[in-house]
Amino acid sequence: MFFNSLAFAIFLPSVFFLYWFVFNKNKSTQNALLIIASYYFYSCWDWRFLFLLVFSTFLDYYTGIQIEKGKSERNRKFWFWLSISVNLGFLGIFKYYNFFAASFSELLNSVGIQASPILLKVILPVGISFYTFHGLSYVIDIYLKRIKAEYNFIDYSLFVSYFPLLVAGPIERATHLLPQVKVKREFNFEKAKEGIYQIVWGLVKKIIIADTCATYANAIFDNYNSMNSFSLILGAIYFAFQIYGDFSGYSDIALGVSKLFGLDLLRNFNYPYFSRDIAEFWRRWHISLSSWFRDYLYIPLGGSKGGIWMKMRNTFIIFIVSGFWHGANWTYVFWGFLNAVYFLPLLLSNSNRNNLDAIQLKYNFDSLKVIISILCTFLLTCIAWVFFRARTITDAVLYLKRMITNWDFSFQYLANERYSYELLLMIGVFVLIEWNNRNKIEPLSGKRSLLKLTLAIGAIMIFGTFSDYKEFIYFQF
Numbered sequence: 001m002f003f004n005s006l007a008f009a010i011f012l013p014s015v016f017f018l019y020w021f022v023f024n025k026n027k028s029t030q031n032a033l034l035i036i037a038s039y040y041f042y043s044c045w046d047w048r049f050l051f052l053l054v055f056s057t058f059l060d061y062y063t064g065i066q067i068e069k070g071k072s073e074r075n076r077k078f079w080f081w082l083s084i085s086v087n088l089g090f091l092g093i094f095k096y097y098n099f100f101a102a103s104f105s106e107l108l109n110s111v112g113i114q115a116s117p118i119l120l121k122v123i124l125p126v127g128i129s130f131y132t133f134h135g136l137s138y139v140i141d142i143y144l145k146r147i148k149a150e151y152n153f154i155d156y157s158l159f160v161s162y163f164p165l166l167v168a169g170p171i172e173r174a175t176h177l178l179p180q181v182k183v184k185r186e187f188n189f190e191k192a193k194e195g196i197y198q199i200v201w202g203l204v205k206k207i208i209i210a211d212t213c214a215t216y217a218n219a220i221f222d223n224y225n226s227m228n229s230f231s232l233i234l235g236a237i238y239f240a241f242q243i244y245g246d247f248s249g250y251s252d253i254a255l256g257v258s259k260l261f262g263l264d265l266l267r268n269f270n271y272p273y274f275s276r277d278i279a280e281f282w283r284r285w286h287i288s289l290s291s292w293f294r295d296y297l298y299i300p301l302g303g304s305k306g307g308i309w310m311k312m313r314n315t316f317i318i319f320i321v322s323g324f325w326h327g328a329n330w331t332y333v334f335w336g337f338l339n340a341v342y343f344l345p346l347l348l349s350n351s352n353r354n355n356l357d358a359i360q361l362k363y364n365f366d367s368l369k370v371i372i373s374i375l376c377t378f379l380l381t382c383i384a385w386v387f388f389r390a391r392t393i394t395d396a397v398l399y400l401k402r403m404i405t406n407w408d409f410s411f412q413y414l415a416n417e418r419y420s421y422e423l424l425l426m427i428g429v430f431v432l433i434e435w436n437n438r439n440k441i442e443p444l445s446g447k448r449s450l451l452k453l454t455l456a457i458g459a460i461m462i463f464g465t466f467s468d469y470k471e472f473i474y475f476q477f
Contacts, residue, residue: 001044002472003253004206004464011041016260020187027184031158034261038163042127045167049125052090057160059086060135061153064142068149080143087132094124099328127167129325133292134160138174140296147174155181162263164254168247168472170268170288177263185262194445195259200456201442202252206472208463209430210245212423213238221389224399228408232399234424236382239389241427244273246473247286252442271438273381273431274359276373278342279352281381289325293318308348315347316340326388331396335388342380358439 001007015037023029043050063083070076098119105116138159141147150156159178165171220227220235227235251268258265266288275281282290298318302310316337323336346352361367383400390396411421437443444452 001041003250003257004203007044011037012257012260019261027182028154030185030261031154031181034163035154035157035161038158038161038166041163042161042166045126046123052125052128053131053161056087056090056131056135057157059083060139060160061150061156064139064149064156065151067139067142076143080139083139084136087136091128091132094122094128096328103330130169130171131160131166133171133289134174137171137292137296141174147178150174150178152182162258164257165265168250168254169286170251170254170266171292172266172288176266180263188262191259191262194441195256197444197449197453198252198256198259198442200256200453200460201444202249202254202256203460204456205245205249205252207460208245208426210242210249210473212426212463213242213245216423217242217389221399224395224402227402227406228410228412229403229406230409231412232403232406235399236386236403237427238423240273240378240382240385241430243385243388243473244269248272250472267441271434273378274374274435274438275377276355276359276370277346277351277377278339278380279346280355281377282339282343289322293322297321304347311347312344315343319343330393331387331390334393334396335384338384338387342384 001011015033019030019033023033039050039053042053060083063079066079067076067083070079101119138147138150138156142149150159155178158181159172159174162172162177217235217238220231221239224232224235248269255265255267268286268288270284270287272281272284275284298314301314301317303314304311306314319336319340320333321336323332323334323339326332326335343352346354359370361370386399387393387396390399433443437446440446444456
């Protein structure tokens with residue numbers, strides 16, 4: 001079931017009605033309803049993988065209690081590493097086994113040793129990377145005595161399986177969501193209204209921006225050998241807006257839906273393409289994942305406290321692991337590596353925390369420098385996105401090489417679409433709207449909110465009629 005589907009348009013109001021008008025007597029019944037709704041939501045994709053979700057939930061619930069009750073450090077470590085090993089084991093089998101087996105076989109074949117790997121015929125369970133990280137952070141926090149174990153199985157189950165964030169995040173923390181789950185919620189009209197604005201803006205990003213850009217980006221990337229420089233530049237830009245509109249759109253919808261039920265989720269995107277350097281970009285892009293790796297990998301490795309080589313090592317580890325988290329392909333690993341290369345000069349010059357203030361533009365030279373910095377950061381990001389989108393590293397390199405050497409800047413006709421003048425205009429309007437509202441959670445609230453909401457819904461209905469792209473990109477991660 002997708003957020004942008006008719007099924008979800010029926011599912012959400014039904015759960016909302018039951019939640020506030022039937023199961024509203026206490027928080028336990030509300031939580032139980034949300035768990036049932038979440039399991040149904042997940043089973044609409046493939047009910048056979050529900051056992052993984054339930055097993056992972058029970059494993060971390062039980063091991064969390066055992067870690068807290070452990071009378072010796074040895075006993076606590078046993079339960080801690082049991083949870084970590086099993087969770088990462090499931091993730092490794094379903095997501096990475098075939099990749100490592102095939103890569104190792106290719107390595108042997110390259111040195112003259114014939115090998116035929118045994119590959120598993122399995123599909124990747126949707127959302128496994130997200131709900132696994134929910135459980136891992138919970139167990140780690142208990143082991144480090146940052147939080148107490150949760151003894152209410154219903155409350156903990158909801159924390160792990162809550163349907164707005166179940167399949168594509170944001171990656172929640174027990175310290176943030178569990179306290180909200182444990183108290184009864186009262187309906188708040190203003191919060192619900194904020195939720196509706198955020199849902200609609202998320203749908204604008206997904207249906208109008210991401211799905212339209214996908215049509216052109218796919219056509220260009222799939223036929224890059226016959227595309228000129230201008231088309232390849234546009235292809236990289238289109239994919240940049242496709243993945244931003246797709247993933248941040250999903251996050252906006254998730255946060256908005258959750259507000260309808262009186263729960264606040266972590267903000268996942270903060271207008272990342274207005275970043276002035278790569279460090280700021282990673283503070284604004286997929287915030288819940290970036291902060292997860294910072295808190296549970298980068299800082300435990302020593303963070304920035306050690307010498308220069310430790311700083312460099314930790315930087316490359318966190319970015320490469322982040323790339324590998326996205327998928328079992330060397331393109332993702334190189335994407336992470338490239339972002340580490342981008343980040344390194346900022347780290348070594350101690351300027352990675354320079355741009356923490358809000359962006360303010362005036363008619364002066366400093367503002368011109370800000371605009372140039374934003375454009376340069378976007379350019380570097382688009383180059384990295386080419387590796388993220390390409391099928392292989394070789395394809396990405398050839399794509400960029402042809403972009404630089406072809407030197408033809410005329411519009412090309414795409415076999416499945418018209419010229420893309422309208423799309424460029426639409427992206428320009430979208431950027432202006434976000435820029436003018438960059439200090440807000442979403443652009444629809446505020447003055448003339450009803451008019452903006454009406455126009456947005458009308459545009460969604462028009463573009464949704466012609467859209468062929470339904471699935472969200474991050475479902476595959």
